[in-house]
Amino acid sequence: MRTLFTPSRAALLIFFVAAALLPFFVDPRGHLLRVAAMVLLFAAMAQSWNIVGGLANQISLGHAGFFGLGAYTSTLLFLKLGISPWIGMFAGAVVAGGAAVLLSIPTFRLKGHYFALATLAFAEVLRVIANSWADFTGGPVGLSIPFMGSQPAYFAFRAVSSYYWVILGLLAAVCLAFHLLASGALGYRLRAVRENENAAEVAGVNTFRVKLIASVISAALTAICGTVFAQFTFFFDPDSIFSLAGLSVRMAMIAIVGGLGTLGGPILGALFLIPLEETANAFLSSKAAGLSQFVFGVILIAAILIQPRGLMAWWPKPRRRRAEASRPAVAAPAAKGA
Amino acid sequence: MTSAPLDRRRAAGVMLAAGAVAFSLFAEPVRAAEDVVVGVIQPLSGPNAQFGIGAQRGTELAAEMINAAGGIKSLGGAKIKLVAADVPTPNTAASTTQRLISQNGVSAVVGAFVSSTTLAASEVTERAQIPLVTFAFADQITGRGYDYIFQVSPKGTVFGEAQFDYATAIAKKAGEKIDKVAILYEDTAYGTAQAKGLRDAAKKAGVEVVLDEAYPLGITDVSPLVNKLRASGAQIAFPVSYLNDSLLIIRALRQQQIDIPVIGGAAGYIIPDFKKGLGDYAEGVLSVAAASGDLIPELAAKYKEKYGSFITHEAIIHAAALDAVAQAMEKAKSSDPQKVRDALATLDTCTGLAKGVPGGCIKFDKTGLNTSAFPVFVQWRGEEPVTVYPPQAAKADPIWRGQTVK
Numbered sequence: 001m002r003t004l005f006t007p008s009r010a011a012l013l014i015f016f017v018a019a020a021l022l023p024f025f026v027d028p029r030g031h032l033l034r035v036a037a038m039v040l041l042f043a044a045m046a047q048s049w050n051i052v053g054g055l056a057n058q059i060s061l062g063h064a065g066f067f068g069l070g071a072y073t074s075t076l077l078f079l080k081l082g083i084s085p086w087i088g089m090f091a092g093a094v095v096a097g098g099a100a101v102l103l104s105i106p107t108f109r110l111k112g113h114y115f116a117l118a119t120l121a122f123a124e125v126l127r128v129i130a131n132s133w134a135d136f137t138g139g140p141v142g143l144s145i146p147f148m149g150s151q152p153a154y155f156a157f158r159a160v161s162s163y164y165w166v167i168l169g170l171l172a173a174v175c176l177a178f179h180l181l182a183s184g185a186l187g188y189r190l191r192a193v194r195e196n197e198n199a200a201e202v203a204g205v206n207t208f209r210v211k212l213i214a215s216v217i218s219a220a221l222t223a224i225c226g227t228v229f230a231q232f233t234f235f236f237d238p239d240s241i242f243s244l245a246g247l248s249v250r251m252a253m254i255a256i257v258g259g260l261g262t263l264g265g266p267i268l269g270a271l272f273l274i275p276l277e278e279t280a281n282a283f284l285s286s287k288a289a290g291l292s293q294f295v296f297g298v299i300l301i302a303a304i305l306i307q308p309r310g311l312m313a314w315w316p317k318p319r320r321r322r323a324e325a326s327r328p329a330v331a332a333p334a335a336k337g338a
Numbered sequence: 339m340t341s342a343p344l345d346r347r348r349a350a351g352v353m354l355a356a357g358a359v360a361f362s363l364f365a366e367p368v369r370a371a372e373d374v375v376v377g378v379i380q381p382l383s384g385p386n387a388q389f390g391i392g393a394q395r396g397t398e399l400a401a402e403m404i405n406a407a408g409g410i411k412s413l414g415g416a417k418i419k420l421v422a423a424d425v426p427t428p429n430t431a432a433s434t435t436q437r438l439i440s441q442n443g444v445s446a447v448v449g450a451f452v453s454s455t456t457l458a459a460s461e462v463t464e465r466a467q468i469p470l471v472t473f474a475f476a477d478q479i480t481g482r483g484y485d486y487i488f489q490v491s492p493k494g495t496v497f498g499e500a501q502f503d504y505a506t507a508i509a510k511k512a513g514e515k516i517d518k519v520a521i522l523y524e525d526t527a528y529g530t531a532q533a534k535g536l537r538d539a540a541k542k543a544g545v546e547v548v549l550d551e552a553y554p555l556g557i558t559d560v561s562p563l564v565n566k567l568r569a570s571g572a573q574i575a576f577p578v579s580y581l582n583d584s585l586l587i588i589r590a591l592r593q594q595q596i597d598i599p600v601i602g603g604a605a606g607y608i609i610p611d612f613k614k615g616l617g618d619y620a621e622g623v624l625s626v627a628a629a630s631g632d633l634i635p636e637l638a639a640k641y642k643e644k645y646g647s648f649i650t651h652e653a654i655i656h657a658a659a660l661d662a663v664a665q666a667m668e669k670a671k672s673s674d675p676q677k678v679r680d681a682l683a684t685l686d687t688c689t690g691l692a693k694g695v696p697g698g699c700i701k702f703d704k705t706g707l708n709t710s711a712f713p714v715f716v717q718w719r720g721e722e723p724v725t726v727y728p729p730q731a732a733k734a735d736p737i738w739r740g741q742t743v744k
Contacts, residue, residue, distance in 0.1 A: 027440065029440055030440045030441075031433075031436050031437040031439075031440045031441055034433060034436050034437075034440075035433070038433065128554075131525050131554075132525065132552070134530065139525075139527075139530060140454070140525055140526050140527045140529075140530055141453070141454065141457070141476055141478055141527040141530070141531070142428065142454050142457060142458075142527070144457060144461055144478070144482065145461070146482075147461065147464050147465060147484070158465075233429070233432040233433075233458065233461075234432060234458070234461035234462065234465070235428060235431075235432065235457055235458040235461045236428065236429075236458075237428055237454045237457075237458075237527070239427075239428075239454070240427050240428040240429040240454070240458075243427070243429065246427060246429050247429075278433070278437075281423070281424065281430070281434065282423075282437060282441075292383075292424065293383060293426075
């Protein structure tokens with residue numbers, strides 16, 4: 001018999017309740033709430049990435065492409081046609097899902113590093129297009145979300161706390177999607193693909209179809225995060241929204257540092273990395289050029305060296321059945337499939 | 339991976355606790371009692387670091403000079419305290435600017451040399467109702483109808499037009515009629531804005547643009563570009579770029595002994611590293627600029643003494659930007675952001691560091707643009723660029739194809 005409240009679920013519930021109450025205890029106009037919102041948003045992005053990156057071990061370095069498609073679709077729909085970003089958000093998800101299908105057809109035949117490189121090129125191509133197709137995208141100058149006070153129907157709020165709760169809701173939705181996928185039949189098939197793609201194929205799993213579904217869901221959720229990011233930061237340009245180091249790698253990094261393929265991993269990863277980076281910036285960036293990034297990088301390397309399987313590996317795991325828990329195959333999944 | 343799991347757990351606890359402590363530190367506001375706090379955001383790391391560092395030095399020097407001269411007198415001699423933050427990319431600009439505003443209680447923000455970063459930061463300052471005084475000059479900065487943004491230098495397209503008009507005027511004086519020009523620019527906000535100004539000016543003058551090439555920032559091989567330039571038959575080349583590409587382009591031109599005059603588009607063409615990277619090849623290169631050290635010798639001398647190199651235009655303009663904030667506070671008798679903003683909007687000054695801005699004054703129009711400022715031309719002479727055009731600002735005569743133009 002499975003009980004409804006395992007320690008892990010209780011921890012997750014406590015996290016969400018605490019997060020929901022946070023705005024009542026901190027300065028509502030303050031920077032702390034903004035950083036907390038960024039933590040939640042990056043957790044949602046990493047969780048979206050985790051669906052293909054973690055469950056199926058398809059290490060994508062091009063998720064900024066979907067992210068940027070979401071931001072551009074909703075913002076252009078709003079600027080050119082006056083359509084509310086709430087609707088544009090889902091339009092962006094559809095566009096990104098379509099892009100994921102197009103991208104999957106040629107790239108899913110690639111394995112390991114080759115797949116990572118192909119996805120990386122995808123985001124780069126979008127960046128170049130956004131830069132050069134200036135009549136449509138606004139070009140290298142980027143796009144601003146017009147300042148229009150508080151208009152909830154158009155996803156514009158005065159208070160940071162409103163954005164914060166929207167982002168928290170998004171994170172909850174993405175986590176739920178991940179949980180349903182991971183615990184359903186698709187999740188088992190994805191894990192079969194991760195462990196050994198050929199064996200999965202032989203066992204009757206349509207690996208292409210399974211990967212495609214995961215990839216489309218992941219891309220659509222990432223695009224929604226992109227829209228929310230654009231609304232929250234008010235401005236983006238091609239180089240920042242399709243950024244390899246700033247977004248693609250960061251999504252993967254948060255999931256990997258937190259724990260690849262686990263539900264709590266992206267949340268832990270974001271809770272650890274984003275405040276760390278902000279702290280480094282706040283206290284060191286005025287001291288010497290580049291010092292904050294250097295310190296951040298050193299701590300990151302240390303974290304990965306101390307626990308290569310991610311922070312979640314420290315989590316007590318009574319829920320997993322013994323046979324699964326003792327399975328050694330979780331270690332170093334990135335090396336597989338190469 | 340076989341050591342005791344308890345140690346691991348403890349280590350995890352320590353790491354998360356450290357994160358939590360660091361996080362909670364944000365709740366503490368840092369503010370001294372009688373100082374007035376001004377935020378400075380600049381790219382201090384990343385590809386634009388050298389410009390950001392120069393700009394930050396300019397603001398630091400200006401703060402020192404204002405404080406040494408007695409601070410803000412109408413506020414009982416309050417000293418200006420700068421809080422600096424690194425904004426390497428537009429993604430970090432919103433969050434960093436928010437931090438300066440909510441934690442440091444800044445009266446105003448100065449900076450962000452890079453246009454895209456400034457656009458991102460200005461979206462935050464506008465919503466928080468904090469004045470932002472900038473040198474960044476993409477046309478969109480003052481083109482959005484915002485109330486809390488002030489730009490000390492002319493717009494990007496104005497720089498482009500000046501780059502073209504000044505060059506053809508000098509050529510005409512030297513007896514050369516210009517029919518064909520080439521524009522090479524990097525596809526950034528700054529490059530495209532200025533290229534547009536150049537293109538429009540050429541069209542207006544009826545001059546054919548025989549080469550109009552955008553290239554990506556961080557280009558590593560410019561020889562195809564230079565070959566096209568050679569084949570195009572252009573009489574003047576207008577490259578608009580940051581540092582590394584400017585070095586590559588000039589070096590390739592000189593090595594291939596292409597002697598057409600090169601008029602740089604500011605940024606990389608007028609900083610000490612340009613001379614360091616090119617040596618003798620730098621001599622005689624012209625460039626448009628927002629300011630030049632020889633227009634404000636007292637500031638230039640102090641800068642050189644303190645930092646060991648000549649003062650760059652981003653340092654001069656950011657110094658002037660901080661001085662504008664100081665003068666606005668003096669006038670408003672307050673450090674309240676709203677009052678500082680109102681005082682900035684009605685500021686009309688031709689004293690202090692405003693003298694470093696060509697035109698010598700700072701007066702903002704409705705959009706927040708300093709209307710009295712105009713671009714100048716500088717030309718490399720030995721170790722430093724010298725102002726050579728327009729005549730009302732020039733400190734020396736321009737040299738065109740080896741001939742001094744009177």
